[in-house]
Amino acid sequence: MNVDLSVDIGGLRLANPIIAASGCFGYGLEYAEAVDLSALGAIAVKGLFLDEREGHPPARIVETPSGMLNAIGLQGIGVHRFVAEKLPPLQAAGAVVIVNICGSSIEEYAEIARVLDDAAGVGAIELNISCPNIKKGGMVFGCSQQGTHDVVAAVRQVTRLPLIPKLTPNVTDVASFAIAARDAGADAVSLVNTFLAMAVDVETRRPRLSNVVGGLSGPAIRPIAVRMVHECYQAVEIPIIGMGGIMSAEDALEFMIVGASAVQVGTANFVDPFIWTTLLTDLTTYLHRHQIEQVSEIVGTLALNAKGSQ
Numbered sequence: 277m278n279v280d281l282s283v284d285i286g287g288l289r290l291a292n293p294i295i296a297a298s299g300c301f302g303y304g305l306e307y308a309e310a311v312d313l314s315a316l317g318a319i320a321v322k323g324l325f326l327d328e329r330e331g332h333p334p335a336r337i338v339e340t341p342s343g344m345l346n347a348i349g350l351q352g353i354g355v356h357r358f359v360a361e362k363l364p365p366l367q368a369a370g371a372v373v374i375v376n377i378c379g380s381s382i383e384e385y386a387e388i389a390r391v392l393d394d395a396a397g398v399g400a401i402e403l404n405i406s407c408p409n410i411k412k413g414g415m416v417f418g419c420s421q422q423g424t425h426d427v428v429a430a431v432r433q434v435t436r437l438p439l440i441p442k443l444t445p446n447v448t449d450v451a452s453f454a455i456a457a458r459d460a461g462a463d464a465v466s467l468v469n470t471f472l473a474m475a476v477d478v479e480t481r482r483p484r485l486s487n488v489v490g491g492l493s494g495p496a497i498r499p500i501a502v503r504m505v506h507e508c509y510q511a512v513e514i515p516i517i518g519m520g521g522i523m524s525a526e527d528a529l530e531f532m533i534v535g536a537s538a539v540q541v542g543t544a545n546f547v548d549p550f551i552w553t554t555l556l557t558d559l560t561t562y563l564h565r566h567q568i569e570q571v572s573e574i575v576g577t578l579a580l581n582a583k584g585s586q
Protein backbone atom coordinates (compact mmCIF):
# COMPACT_ATOMS: atom_id res chain seq x y z
CA MET A 277 0.00 0.00 0.00
CA ASN A 278 1.25 3.46 -0.93
CA VAL A 279 0.71 6.09 1.73
CA ASP A 280 -0.11 9.64 0.63
CA LEU A 281 0.97 12.27 3.18
CA SER A 282 -0.12 15.34 1.24
CA VAL A 283 -2.57 17.80 2.81
CA ASP A 284 -4.40 20.95 1.75
CA ILE A 285 -4.41 23.92 4.11
CA GLY A 286 -6.78 26.57 2.84
CA GLY A 287 -5.51 26.26 -0.73
CA LEU A 288 -1.88 25.62 0.19
CA ARG A 289 -0.84 22.13 -0.89
CA LEU A 290 1.78 20.50 1.35
CA ALA A 291 3.66 17.29 0.58
CA ASN A 292 3.20 16.26 4.20
CA PRO A 293 1.56 17.67 7.34
CA ILE A 294 4.73 18.36 9.37
CA ILE A 295 5.65 22.06 9.51
CA ALA A 296 8.53 23.76 11.32
CA ALA A 297 7.02 26.19 13.86
CA SER A 298 7.77 29.89 13.75
CA GLY A 299 10.65 31.08 15.90
CA CYS A 300 12.07 27.59 16.32
CA PHE A 301 13.61 27.13 12.86
CA GLY A 302 15.03 30.60 12.10
CA TYR A 303 14.43 31.56 8.48
CA GLY A 304 14.96 27.91 7.54
CA LEU A 305 18.24 28.58 5.77
CA GLU A 306 20.20 28.22 9.02
CA TYR A 307 19.33 24.50 8.86
CA ALA A 308 19.81 24.00 5.11
CA GLU A 309 23.08 22.09 5.49
CA ALA A 310 21.63 19.67 8.02
CA VAL A 311 18.02 19.31 6.87
CA ASP A 312 16.50 18.91 3.37
CA LEU A 313 14.17 21.91 3.48
CA SER A 314 12.03 20.51 0.67
CA ALA A 315 11.27 17.41 2.75
CA LEU A 316 9.33 19.42 5.33
CA GLY A 317 5.62 20.06 4.74
CA ALA A 318 6.45 23.75 5.15
CA ILE A 319 8.56 26.15 7.15
CA ALA A 320 6.89 28.85 9.24
CA VAL A 321 9.65 31.43 9.47
CA LYS A 322 10.48 33.62 12.45
CA GLY A 323 7.91 36.38 13.00
CA LEU A 324 8.54 39.50 10.93
CA PHE A 325 7.66 43.11 11.58
CA LEU A 326 7.88 45.78 8.89
CA ASP A 327 11.29 46.92 10.17
CA GLU A 328 14.25 45.23 11.82
CA ARG A 329 14.00 44.62 15.56
CA GLU A 330 16.57 43.92 18.24
CA GLY A 331 14.37 41.88 20.56
CA HIS A 332 14.86 41.71 24.32
CA PRO A 333 18.25 41.57 26.08
CA PRO A 334 19.33 38.23 27.63
CA ALA A 335 18.24 36.12 29.43
CA ARG A 336 15.69 35.28 26.76
CA ILE A 337 15.35 31.52 27.23
CA VAL A 338 14.95 29.41 30.38
CA GLU A 339 14.48 25.66 30.61
CA THR A 340 11.55 24.52 32.76
CA PRO A 341 10.15 21.07 33.61
CA SER A 342 9.14 19.47 30.28
CA GLY A 343 9.35 22.78 28.50
CA MET A 344 10.98 26.14 28.08
CA LEU A 345 10.19 29.78 28.59
CA ASN A 346 11.14 32.31 25.97
CA ALA A 347 10.93 36.07 25.68
CA ILE A 348 12.88 36.75 22.52
CA GLY A 349 10.83 39.87 21.80
CA LEU A 350 10.49 39.08 18.10
CA GLN A 351 14.00 39.92 17.00
CA GLY A 352 14.06 39.96 13.21
CA ILE A 353 15.32 41.44 9.96
CA GLY A 354 12.04 43.01 8.83
CA VAL A 355 9.92 42.06 5.85
CA HIS A 356 11.87 43.93 3.14
CA ARG A 357 15.20 42.27 3.94
CA PHE A 358 13.41 38.92 4.28
CA VAL A 359 11.95 39.23 0.79
CA ALA A 360 15.28 40.33 -0.72
CA GLU A 361 17.68 38.03 1.14
CA LYS A 362 15.84 34.95 2.41
CA LEU A 363 12.95 34.18 0.05
CA PRO A 364 15.05 33.51 -3.09
CA PRO A 365 17.31 30.89 -1.46
CA LEU A 366 14.32 29.33 0.31
CA GLN A 367 12.59 29.01 -3.05
CA ALA A 368 15.72 27.58 -4.61
CA ALA A 369 15.87 24.98 -1.83
CA GLY A 370 12.32 23.88 -2.67
CA ALA A 371 10.88 24.98 0.68
CA VAL A 372 7.21 25.81 1.13
CA VAL A 373 7.31 29.05 3.07
CA ILE A 374 4.71 30.26 5.54
CA VAL A 375 5.57 33.79 6.59
CA ASN A 376 4.71 34.59 10.20
CA ILE A 377 3.97 38.29 10.57
CA CYS A 378 3.52 40.63 13.53
CA GLY A 379 2.50 44.23 13.91
CA SER A 380 2.13 46.98 16.48
CA SER A 381 -0.95 48.22 14.63
CA ILE A 382 -3.48 46.89 12.14
CA GLU A 383 -1.90 49.12 9.50
CA GLU A 384 1.48 47.48 10.07
CA TYR A 385 0.02 43.98 9.63
CA ALA A 386 -1.66 45.08 6.41
CA GLU A 387 1.47 46.76 5.07
CA ILE A 388 3.60 43.64 5.65
CA ALA A 389 0.95 41.48 3.99
CA ARG A 390 0.92 43.83 0.98
CA VAL A 391 4.69 43.47 0.60
CA LEU A 392 4.43 39.68 0.81
CA ASP A 393 1.56 39.57 -1.65
CA ASP A 394 3.85 41.15 -4.24
CA ALA A 395 6.74 38.78 -3.52
CA ALA A 396 7.40 35.47 -5.27
CA GLY A 397 7.68 32.32 -3.20
CA VAL A 398 5.31 32.98 -0.29
CA GLY A 399 3.05 29.98 0.35
CA ALA A 400 0.87 31.52 3.04
CA ILE A 401 0.77 34.19 5.72
CA GLU A 402 0.54 33.18 9.34
CA LEU A 403 -0.78 36.12 11.35
CA ASN A 404 0.88 36.20 14.73
CA ILE A 405 -1.77 37.82 16.90
CA SER A 406 -0.68 35.75 19.86
CA CYS A 407 2.88 36.65 20.91
CA PRO A 408 2.97 37.04 24.69
CA ASN A 409 6.38 38.79 24.70
CA ILE A 410 5.78 42.18 23.17
CA LYS A 411 4.18 45.26 24.66
CA LYS A 412 2.35 46.62 21.61
CA GLY A 413 0.34 44.52 19.17
CA GLY A 414 0.52 40.73 19.11
CA MET A 415 -1.57 39.21 21.86
CA VAL A 416 -3.41 42.50 22.38
CA PHE A 417 -5.26 41.72 19.14
CA GLY A 418 -5.42 37.99 19.76
CA CYS A 419 -7.04 38.34 23.21
CA SER A 420 -9.96 40.35 21.89
CA GLN A 421 -12.50 38.85 19.51
CA GLN A 422 -13.06 42.24 17.90
CA GLY A 423 -9.29 42.76 17.62
CA THR A 424 -8.89 39.33 16.03
CA HIS A 425 -11.68 40.05 13.58
CA ASP A 426 -10.34 43.51 12.67
CA VAL A 427 -6.75 42.42 12.00
CA VAL A 428 -7.79 39.41 9.96
CA ALA A 429 -10.32 41.44 7.95
CA ALA A 430 -7.75 44.18 7.22
CA VAL A 431 -5.12 41.70 6.01
CA ARG A 432 -7.73 39.77 4.04
CA GLN A 433 -8.42 42.91 2.02
CA VAL A 434 -4.83 43.24 0.81
CA THR A 435 -3.85 39.66 -0.02
CA ARG A 436 -5.13 36.58 -1.76
CA LEU A 437 -2.45 34.42 -0.14
CA PRO A 438 -3.80 31.75 2.21
CA LEU A 439 -4.30 33.53 5.53
CA ILE A 440 -3.72 31.65 8.79
CA PRO A 441 -4.26 33.60 12.03
CA LYS A 442 -2.30 32.03 14.89
CA LEU A 443 -4.39 31.92 18.03
CA THR A 444 -3.28 32.48 21.59
CA PRO A 445 -4.07 29.93 24.28
CA ASN A 446 -4.20 32.74 26.85
CA VAL A 447 -7.98 33.01 26.61
CA THR A 448 -10.84 31.10 28.21
CA ASP A 449 -12.80 30.18 25.09
CA VAL A 450 -10.36 29.66 22.23
CA ALA A 451 -13.06 28.40 19.86
CA SER A 452 -14.78 31.79 19.84
CA PHE A 453 -11.52 33.26 18.50
CA ALA A 454 -11.37 30.65 15.76
CA ILE A 455 -14.91 31.67 14.82
CA ALA A 456 -13.96 35.39 14.81
CA ALA A 457 -10.98 34.61 12.56
CA ARG A 458 -13.07 32.51 10.21
CA ASP A 459 -15.80 35.15 9.98
CA ALA A 460 -13.18 37.75 9.04
CA GLY A 461 -11.96 35.65 6.12
CA ALA A 462 -9.26 33.33 7.48
CA ASP A 463 -8.50 30.28 5.31
CA ALA A 464 -7.26 28.28 8.31
CA VAL A 465 -6.19 28.85 11.91
CA SER A 466 -3.10 27.68 13.73
CA LEU A 467 -2.84 27.09 17.47
CA VAL A 468 -1.39 27.29 20.00
CA ASN A 469 1.18 29.98 20.55
CA THR A 470 2.95 29.94 23.92
CA PHE A 471 1.34 30.31 27.35
CA LEU A 472 2.18 33.44 29.33
CA ALA A 473 4.40 32.24 32.17
CA MET A 474 7.20 33.18 34.56
CA ALA A 475 10.12 31.69 36.51
CA VAL A 476 12.07 33.12 39.45
CA ASP A 477 15.62 32.54 40.69
CA VAL A 478 15.06 32.18 44.44
CA GLU A 479 18.69 32.96 45.37
CA THR A 480 18.67 36.37 43.70
CA ARG A 481 14.86 36.71 43.83
CA ARG A 482 15.07 37.98 40.29
CA PRO A 483 12.94 36.87 37.38
CA ARG A 484 14.82 34.38 35.20
CA LEU A 485 13.87 36.27 32.02
CA SER A 486 14.94 39.86 31.41
CA ASN A 487 11.40 40.55 30.22
CA VAL A 488 10.09 39.13 33.56
CA VAL A 489 7.39 37.09 31.77
CA GLY A 490 7.64 34.90 28.70
CA GLY A 491 5.95 32.15 26.73
CA LEU A 492 5.88 28.51 27.83
CA SER A 493 6.28 25.85 25.12
CA GLY A 494 7.18 22.17 24.91
CA PRO A 495 5.59 18.93 26.15
CA ALA A 496 4.30 20.65 29.33
CA ILE A 497 1.64 22.43 27.27
CA ARG A 498 0.65 19.58 24.94
CA PRO A 499 -2.50 18.27 26.66
CA ILE A 500 -3.89 21.81 26.91
CA ALA A 501 -3.08 22.47 23.26
CA VAL A 502 -4.73 19.20 22.19
CA ARG A 503 -7.87 20.17 24.14
CA MET A 504 -7.91 23.57 22.42
CA VAL A 505 -7.59 22.08 18.93
CA HIS A 506 -10.42 19.69 19.83
CA GLU A 507 -12.62 22.67 20.80
CA CYS A 508 -11.79 24.62 17.63
CA TYR A 509 -12.45 21.60 15.42
CA GLN A 510 -15.98 21.42 16.81
CA ALA A 511 -16.51 25.14 16.18
CA VAL A 512 -15.12 25.83 12.69
CA GLU A 513 -14.91 23.95 9.40
CA ILE A 514 -11.74 25.67 8.11
CA PRO A 515 -8.50 23.66 8.45
CA ILE A 516 -6.61 23.78 11.74
CA ILE A 517 -2.85 23.57 12.18
CA GLY A 518 -2.16 22.18 15.65
CA MET A 519 0.95 22.58 17.76
CA GLY A 520 2.26 22.56 21.29
CA GLY A 521 4.84 20.16 22.61
CA ILE A 522 4.98 17.73 19.70
CA MET A 523 8.05 15.52 20.18
CA SER A 524 7.03 12.42 18.22
CA ALA A 525 4.74 11.15 15.45
CA GLU A 526 2.40 9.88 18.15
CA ASP A 527 2.09 13.41 19.54
CA ALA A 528 1.40 14.76 16.04
CA LEU A 529 -1.28 12.09 15.56
CA GLU A 530 -3.00 13.16 18.78
CA PHE A 531 -3.48 16.62 17.28
CA MET A 532 -4.66 15.21 13.94
CA ILE A 533 -7.14 12.83 15.53
CA VAL A 534 -8.79 15.71 17.40
CA GLY A 535 -9.00 17.74 14.20
CA ALA A 536 -5.69 19.24 13.04
CA SER A 537 -5.11 18.93 9.28
CA ALA A 538 -1.41 19.59 9.82
CA VAL A 539 0.92 20.22 12.75
CA GLN A 540 3.86 22.42 13.64
CA VAL A 541 6.88 21.36 15.61
CA GLY A 542 8.80 23.99 17.58
CA THR A 543 10.62 23.29 20.82
CA ALA A 544 11.46 19.70 19.79
CA ASN A 545 13.75 21.11 17.12
CA PHE A 546 15.99 22.55 19.85
CA VAL A 547 16.30 19.09 21.37
CA ASP A 548 16.81 17.22 18.09
CA PRO A 549 17.32 19.17 14.85
CA PHE A 550 17.11 15.88 12.94
CA ILE A 551 13.65 15.04 14.26
CA TRP A 552 11.95 15.59 10.87
CA THR A 553 12.95 12.28 9.28
CA THR A 554 11.90 10.34 12.36
CA LEU A 555 8.53 12.11 12.48
CA LEU A 556 7.77 11.35 8.83
CA THR A 557 8.96 7.76 9.02
CA ASP A 558 6.97 7.03 12.16
CA LEU A 559 3.86 8.74 10.79
CA THR A 560 4.07 6.61 7.64
CA THR A 561 4.55 3.45 9.73
CA TYR A 562 1.45 4.27 11.76
CA LEU A 563 -0.65 4.80 8.61
CA HIS A 564 0.55 1.47 7.19
CA ARG A 565 -0.25 -0.29 10.45
CA HIS A 566 -3.78 1.15 10.45
CA GLN A 567 -4.30 0.62 6.70
CA ILE A 568 -4.84 4.33 6.06
CA GLU A 569 -3.85 5.43 2.55
CA GLN A 570 -4.35 9.20 2.83
CA VAL A 571 -3.14 10.97 5.96
CA SER A 572 -6.16 13.33 5.96
CA GLU A 573 -8.40 10.33 6.67
CA ILE A 574 -7.15 10.46 10.26
CA VAL A 575 -8.22 14.09 10.80
CA GLY A 576 -11.06 14.51 13.29
CA THR A 577 -11.55 10.80 13.90
CA LEU A 578 -11.64 11.01 17.69
CA ALA A 579 -13.71 8.12 19.02
CA LEU A 580 -16.21 9.37 21.55
CA ASN A 581 -19.13 7.55 23.13
CA ALA A 582 -22.69 8.82 22.65
CA LYS A 583 -22.36 11.38 25.44
CA GLY A 584 -19.22 12.83 23.90
CA SER A 585 -17.03 11.74 26.79
CA GLN A 586 -15.10 8.68 27.86
Ligand SMILES: Cc1cc2nc3c(=O)[nH]c(=O)nc-3n(C[C@H](O)[C@H](O)[C@H](O)COP(=O)(O)O)c2cc1C
Nearest residue numbers: 297298299323346404468469493494520521542543
Ligand atom coordinates in the same frame (compact mmCIF):
# COMPACT_ATOMS: atom_id res chain seq x y z
C1 LIG B 1 12.18 30.51 21.00
C2 LIG B 1 10.79 30.60 20.45
C3 LIG B 1 10.47 31.62 19.54
C4 LIG B 1 9.18 31.73 19.01
N1 LIG B 1 8.91 32.71 18.11
C5 LIG B 1 7.65 32.78 17.53
C6 LIG B 1 7.37 33.75 16.53
O1 LIG B 1 8.21 34.53 16.10
N2 LIG B 1 6.09 33.78 16.03
C7 LIG B 1 5.12 32.89 16.45
O2 LIG B 1 3.98 32.94 15.97
N3 LIG B 1 5.40 31.93 17.37
C8 LIG B 1 6.64 31.86 17.91
N4 LIG B 1 6.90 30.89 18.85
C9 LIG B 1 5.84 29.92 19.23
C10 LIG B 1 5.97 28.61 18.46
O3 LIG B 1 5.86 28.80 17.07
C11 LIG B 1 4.89 27.58 18.93
O4 LIG B 1 3.62 28.15 18.72
C12 LIG B 1 5.02 27.23 20.41
O5 LIG B 1 6.37 27.18 20.80
C13 LIG B 1 4.34 25.90 20.75
O6 LIG B 1 4.90 24.82 20.02
P1 LIG B 1 6.10 23.89 20.61
O7 LIG B 1 5.68 23.47 21.98
O8 LIG B 1 6.23 22.77 19.62
O9 LIG B 1 7.33 24.74 20.66
C14 LIG B 1 8.19 30.78 19.40
C15 LIG B 1 8.52 29.74 20.30
C16 LIG B 1 9.79 29.65 20.82
C17 LIG B 1 10.10 28.53 21.78
